[in-house]
Amino acid sequence: MAARKLAITGGRVIDPAQGIDRIADVLISNGKIDEVTAGTTGSAPDGYEHIDASGKIVSPGFVDLHTHLRDPGQEWKETIVTGTRAAAFGGFTTISAMPNTDPVQDSAAVVDDVMRRSAADGLIRVLPIGAISIGQKGKQLAPMGELANSGVIGFSDDGNPVTDANLMRQALSYSVELGLPIINHAEDKKIGAGGVMSAGTVATRLGLAGVPAEAETAMVARDLNLAALTKARLHIPHISTAGSLIALRTAKESGVDVTAEVTPHHLTLSDEWVYGLKGVVPTTVGPEAYDTNTKVNPPLRSRADVEAVIDAVSEGLIDIIATDHAPHAATDKVCTYNEAAHGINVLETAFSSVFQLVDAGKISVVRLIESLTSGPATILRKDIGSLKKGFSADVVVIDPGSKWIVNPEQFESKSVNSPLAGVELTGRVVTTIYQGETVFDLSDVVASAGAKQ
Ligand SMILES: [Zn+2]
Known part of the structure; x- marks a missing residue:
């Protein structure tokens, strides 16, 4: 790492882990945070490179607890290289790689391979998640101790719930000694059997089989x-x-050691987005009746559910926001709603989409940043997600007034499966710094877009 010295001056520095919310300068050297100053000088000390962040927000780099990198095994959808580039574009400096790859991350050999290639080829930090069961088949526990020794940050069969309650009990029991969380995809597939979207009026109008909310709540209750x-x-x-x-509230109040995440799409999109009209409800349902990019698991829910999860993030009942970034190839989405794959491409739109809730006065900007930084870092028990002295210099500069229209064709991700295509968002990551080095700069993107014309 080069001995780069960098001063980011004059921005509104928000670092929830330290209770910082003030206009200040962030000083970086040798890839580490040196200092968040008491006020701003407006200029860089001698020998420092300078980023003028006046009018901008300066935050710790975002931490994602739920990313599908598709590597190894489905590299046509995403790779460690493109996934970490997409993450940097979205302001993330740490992501957690879900184990539903091919082969599954259920052995030290596969986890070691992902970690080695992430360190060599990744633009930012990748933390692997190990499988709960061999092959994510839900029959036999994966070698959890071996996986913990390899450096996994938790265990999940995400995509597949652990349906066998006794196996889930065993996984939880073993995890206590390892000190790592169990992340169970909360869905009783039998309750929602055959469903492709949330049960309700929209599903009925479109003639699509619906998944009731109880498919989730039943599994959440069991797991708690x-x-x-x-x-x-x-x-x-x-x-x-x-x-x-x-x-969740009852369990937390009774002392259960539980945390929860919500995705940007469940915070901002209801099942009315399935119509493909960006949330507008049509008077008649025509031949292009739906947008398969809205198909996701769990499904986009009712507006009442959306309001409930927003309130829960705002008050802290839901601890963090995680992307569930799930890239898919065009062939997985250019098909009927029944045939389409579950999953939304999220990393590059995550911050901006949720920032609309800040502009609407529903979530404070400090709470939003906490849910993307110190919140997940606390669950990971790692020294990231803050601008504390000596921490890795992972920093994001955000322009809260910048407007942009989502164009998935310009994504760094290999896939384009976003229901936000064509939607205008306000508030955007303009610079991402990882270990003191700039890994994303919006002016480079704008310059290259200009060069293409
Ligand atoms: Zn899942």
Whole structure:
């Protein structure tokens, strides 16, 4: 690492881990944070490179607990290289690689390979998640101790729920000693069997089979009971229903060691987006009746559920925002809604989409940044997600007034499966710094877009 010295001056520095929210300068040297100054000088000390962040927000780099990198095995959808580039574009300096790759990350050999290639080829930090069960088949526990020794930050069969309650109990029990969370995809597939979107009026109008909210709440309730029984750490991924929140609140109040995440899309899009009209409800349903880029698991829920998860993030009942970035090839989405793959491409739109809730006064900007930085870092128990002295210089500069129209064709991701295509968002990451080096700069993107014309 070069001995780069960098001063980011005059921005509104928000670092929830330290309770910092003030106009200040961030000084960086040798890839580490040196100091967040008391006020701003407006200029860089001698020998420092300078970023003028006046009018901007300066935050710790974002930390994602839920990313699907598709590498190894489905490199036509995403790779470690393109996925980490997409992450940097979105302001993320740490992402967690879900194990549903091919082969599955259920052995030290596969995890070691992902870690080695991430360190060599990745633009930012990649933390692997190990599988709960061999092959994510839900039959036999993966070698959890071996995976922990390899450096996994938790265990998940994401995509597949652990349906066998006894296996889930065993996984939770073993995880206690390892000190790592179990992240169970919370869905009772039998309750939602055959469903492709949330049950409700939209599903009925479109003639699509619906998944009731209880498919999630039933599994959340089971997992909370097992976490209470085993005193293990449970992390609930992509929580999406008001009913799950009732169970989550009760469990937290009774001392269960549980945390929960929500995705940007479950915070901002309802099932009305399935119509493909950016949330507008049509008077008649025509031949182009739906947008397969809205197909995701758990499905986009009712507006009431969306309001409930927004309130839960705002008050801190839901601990963090995680992307569930799930890139898919065009062939997985240019098809009928029934045939389409589940998943939304999120890394590059995550911050901007949720920032609309800040502009609407529903979530404070400090809480939003906390849910993307110190929140996930606390769950990971790692020294990241803050601008504390000596921490890795992972920093994001955000322009809260910058407007942009989402164009997936310009994504760094290999895939373009975003329902936000063509939508104008306000608030954008303009610079991402990882270990003191600039890994994304919006002016480079604008310059190259100009050069193409
Ligand atoms: Zn999942």
